[in-house]
Amino acid sequence: MTSGGESSVFENGTRFRLFAQAPILKAFHRPETVIVSSPAGSVGPGPGDDHMYVIDPIGKAFAYGLAQNLRGDPLYLMPPWRGDVFPPAFPDVDGHFDHIDPEEPEFEAAHLFGSVRFALDVWEKYFGHPIAWHFRRDLDRLELVIQRNLLENAFMGYGFLEVGIHETTDGWVEPFTLNFDVVAHEVGHCVIYSVIGVPDSGTASAEYYGFHESSADLAALVAALHFDSVIDELLETSHGNLYTRNLVNRIAELSRNSQIRLAANPLTMRDFVHGWSDEHALAQPLTGAMFDIFVDLFHEELVARRLITQNQEDLSDKLEDSPDYFRVIQPMFDEAYAASPWEFREALVASRDELGMLLAETWRRLSPDDLSYAEVGDTLRAVDAQAAGGRWRKIIDVNLKRRAIGLVSAGPKIKPFGPRSHFGLPRVFVPARHEACCARHLHFAGRMGARNSLARNRVCAP
Numbered sequence: 001m002t003s004g005g006e007s008s009v010f011e012n013g014t015r016f017r018l019f020a021q022a023p024i025l026k027a028f029h030r031p032e033t034v035i036v037s038s039p040a041g042s043v044g045p046g047p048g049d050d051h052m053y054v055i056d057p058i059g060k061a062f063a064y065g066l067a068q069n070l071r072g073d074p075l076y077l078m079p080p081w082r083g084d085v086f087p088p089a090f091p092d093v094d095g096h097f098d099h100i101d102p103e104e105p106e107f108e109a110a111h112l113f114g115s116v117r118f119a120l121d122v123w124e125k126y127f128g129h130p131i132a133w134h135f136r137r138d139l140d141r142l143e144l145v146i147q148r149n150l151l152e153n154a155f156m157g158y159g160f161l162e163v164g165i166h167e168t169t170d171g172w173v174e175p176f177t178l179n180f181d182v183v184a185h186e187v188g189h190c191v192i193y194s195v196i197g198v199p200d201s202g203t204a205s206a207e208y209y210g211f212h213e214s215s216a217d218l219a220a221l222v223a224a225l226h227f228d229s230v231i232d233e234l235l236e237t238s239h240g241n242l243y244t245r246n247l248v249n250r251i252a253e254l255s256r257n258s259q260i261r262l263a264a265n266p267l268t269m270r271d272f273v274h275g276w277s278d279e280h281a282l283a284q285p286l287t288g289a290m291f292d293i294f295v296d297l298f299h300e301e302l303v304a305r306r307l308i309t310q311n312q313e314d315l316s317d318k319l320e321d322s323p324d325y326f327r328v329i330q331p332m333f334d335e336a337y338a339a340s341p342w343e344f345r346e347a348l349v350a351s352r353d354e355l356g357m358l359l360a361e362t363w364r365r366l367s368p369d370d371l372s373y374a375e376v377g378d379t380l381r382a383v384d385a386q387a388a389g390g391r392w393r394k395i396i397d398v399n400l401k402r403r404a405i406g407l408v409s410a411g412p413k414i415k416p417f418g419p420r421s422h423f424g425l426p427r428v429f430v431p432a433r434h435e436a437c438c439a440r441h442l443h444f445a446g447r448m449g450a451r452n453s454l455a456r457n458r459v460c461a462p
């Protein structure tokens with residue numbers, strides 16, 4: 001993994017070439033060479049190692065999760081895939097994968113594996129230990145599936161990560177395997193399943209689902225900020241004014257002017273008091289609050305390093321919701337950044353790591369049952385008190401209050417889960433019981449309430 005200003009932390013790791021952001025963006029049309037933690041030589045064809053492997057399946061008509069057989073009986077499809085696969089990506093003689101050209105068909109597989117490992121490395125750094133698979137009781141390895149039948153989605157489930165495609169309005173197909181933000185978002189879900197877990201039946205709150213999506217977006221944002229090219233481009237285009245619409249607060253860009261979500265968004269919990277219908281929308285107030293906290297952490301670093309003055313920071317805070325913000329604040333950043341670009345970079349890396357630490361420590365302490373944003377906020381304050389002596393308390397309080405987090409809660413769910421939901425189909429559940437009925441079939445009893453009722457009916461993977 002390269003890292004802002006700290007390249008080659010894994011001296012004996014494995015090299016991959018990754019697009020740090022969607023390759024349709026001009027600044028990122030060439031992949032960046034990174035080194036991930038897997039020791040060179042430990043990753044074989046696939047790529048695959050003891051923890052995970054990529055497959056490019058031939059004729060995999062259905063995504064994993066709930067499906068039906070020809071008679072209409074419910075099936076719960078589980079990895080491993082036992083059908084044919086396209087040729088895997090092979091390492092070079094030294095065990096690296098950076099020799100594969102983006103034009104070659106195996107590049108997608110290498111990019112998917114490298115992206116997942118890169119994002120895991122980032123979060124393992126903040127947690128201080130490897131992320132254990134949440135499905136480890138039943139499966140040893142995560143199956144990473146290049147799924148060309150899966151339109152506009154990618155999802156992490158029990159033992160698998162399936163990554164689909166995006167079709168542009170003019171019919172061009174862009175595989176999500178090459179979109180680092182999309183893959184890192186799914187790794188974020190995986191981290192949350194591992195460190196927080198899945199709620200018991202009946203105790204999954206609305207805000208648990210919103211929290212999951214928000215955390216996955218923040219996990220992707222922090223991971224992307226570990227590419228040298230992302231930090232360079234962010235600072236070159238914003239001069240440190242992170243509220244400009246930029247590559248970091250536009251999550252998972254699909255083209256030069258569209259993205260899946262904005263981290264810098266105006267939604268508050270008051271927008272959801274009367275109900276919610278999509279967990280990605282419900283995530284937005286929490287993501288927005290955490291993004292604002294990140295910007296404030298960065299400003300604190302700039303002041304502490306004498307790169308902007310306290311008065312300038314106060315002015316920035318005061319004008320935050322004002323139409324004058326960019327007119328007044330941008331020239332201030334232009335001047336300060338031009339004088340000390342390298343120091344701005346160091347301040348950005350420091351605040352990125354403060355955000356990563358705050359998030360990891362907060363997630364570590366949460367439990368999935370009846371999870372609320374108010375509890376997330378209180379835990380954030382407790383982490384700040386213990387880990388930073390309360391240094392960021394004011395920043396946390398101001399930004400949570402602006403989003404009404406801790407003041408009001410989400411209302412009832414007013415629509416069923418839609419096709420883009422990561423939760424609407426019983427893809428994500430923890431088997432309560434596991435009995436092998438034969439070498440190939442596992443019986444499962446679901447644990448996530450009514451929407452998994454079919455999974456509870458002792459159905460078999462084919």
Ligand SMILES: [Zn+2]
Pocket residue numbers: 185189212213216422
């Ligand atoms: Zn998601």
